Amino acid sequence: MYNLLKGKRGIIFGALDNKSIAWKVAERAHKEGAKFTLTNTSVAIRFGQIDELAEKCGAEVIAADATNIKDLEHVFERSMEVLGGKIDFVLHSIGMSLNVRKKRVYNDLDYSYLNKTLDISAISFHKVLQVAHKSDAINKWGSVVALSYIAAQRTLYGYNDMADAKSLLESIARSFGYIYGRQRKIRVNTISQSPTPTTAGSGIKDLAGLMDFTERMSPLGNATADECADYCIVMFSDLTKKVTMQNLFHDGGFSNMGMSLKAMSMYNKSLEDTDDID
Numbered sequence: 398m399y400n401l402l403k404g405k406r407g408i409i410f411g412a413l414d415n416k417s418i419a420w421k422v423a424e425r426a427h428k429e430g431a432k433f434t435l436t437n438t439s440v441a442i443r444f445g446q447i448d449e450l451a452e453k454c455g456a457e458v459i460a461a462d463a464t465n466i467k468d469l470e471h472v473f474e475r476s477m478e479v480l481g482g483k484i485d486f487v488l489h490s491i492g493m494s495l496n497v498r499k500k501r502v503y504n505d506l507d508y509s510y511l512n513k514t515l516d517i518s519a520i521s522f523h524k525v526l527q528v529a530h531k532s533d534a535i536n537k538w539g540s541v542v543a544l545s546y547i548a549a550q551r552t553l554y555g556y557n558d559m560a561d562a563k564s565l566l567e568s569i570a571r572s573f574g575y576i577y578g579r580q581r582k583i584r585v586n587t588i589s590q591s592p593t594p595t596t597a598g599s600g601i602k603d604l605a606g607l608m609d610f611t612e613r614m615s616p617l618g619n620a621t622a623d624e625c626a627d628y629c630i631v632m633f634s635d636l637t638k639k640v641t642m643q644n645l646f647h648d649g650g651f652s653n654m655g656m657s658l659k660a661m662s663m664y665n666k667s668l669e670d671t672d673d674i675d
């Protein structure tokens with residue numbers, strides 16, 4: 398380990414169980430010398446394993462619905478209290494779509510579910526930033542990261558309304574990143590991660606097939622949750638002080654590929670008539 402976060406204080410949203418990307422970030426941040434609080438919804442705290450992580454990292458767990466401003470204000474106030482000062486880094490690792498859960502396809506969306514998808518998976522990021530900004534809770538040169546997915550730019554079969562949520566999430570990082578950078582020298586970025594086998598990931602249609610495809614398409618292979626945690630740590634460290642308003646692909650090169658040798662070989666093996674597939 399490199400002591401990259403020694404003396405830094407953070408807030409990590411979204412660790413549910415030991416597969417969660419936020420869980421890996423917390424473990425790695427702890428090893429790198431950071432102090433932080435963990436937060437998730439009351440239901441996730443009750444049914445997930447966050448207490449086990451908290452014990453391992455010596456972190457307090459704060460219950461909060463990230464769509465609720467009062468809850469977020471409490472998260473920042475309490476975190477500054479227990480950590481002993483302003484915050485240096487924040488991870489937003491939150492996503493959920495009721496349309497996906499209830500199997501409503503993109504051309505038959507339930508709009509109240511869509512509002513929830515956008516609120517939980519994207520607007521909550523704005524709320525986190527706005528609450529932090531208004532209470533001046535983040536230190537100069539602090540770093541805020543949210544996790545995104547390439548469906549924000551490219552259409553991927555079955556990703557449904559989460560694609561719209563991720564586009565909005567990335568836009569919020571740019572818009573708030575400008576204000577936060579200009580006024581307080583705080584950076585805001587999104588990391589666009591490979592498909593990863595987590596609870597949220599399993600909501601992606603045919604995740605196993607998709608992961609096989611992206612593995613074949615990516616010259617470096619899929620990025621794991623642990624590797625994503627490594628990238629988050631670098632983004633929280635002082636080594637990336639001038640990186641802001643970016644969507645940073647962490648996907649083994651997938652985002653810049655069109656066709657690979659491995660994918661072509663697989664495709665040639667199973668050529669069948671797909672004309673009648675809608």
Ligand SMILES: NC(=O)c1ccc[n+]([C@@H]2O[C@H](COP(=O)([O-])OP(=O)(O)OC[C@H]3O[C@@H](n4cnc5c(N)ncnc54)[C@H](O)[C@@H]3O)[C@@H](O)[C@H]2O)c1
Binds near residue numbers: 601
């Ligand atoms: N798994 C993948 O394939 C993948 C790929 C790219 C990006 N991501 C993104 O990474 C992030 C983390 O997901 P994950 O894959 O680790 O899955 P995960 O299921 O472990 O994490 C999602 C978290 O969101 C939390 N959450 C849901 N509603 C909330 C609310 N109202 N308030 C606060 N928290 C709430 C859940 O409790 C859970 O802890 C998400 O933004 C996801 O879209 C995942």
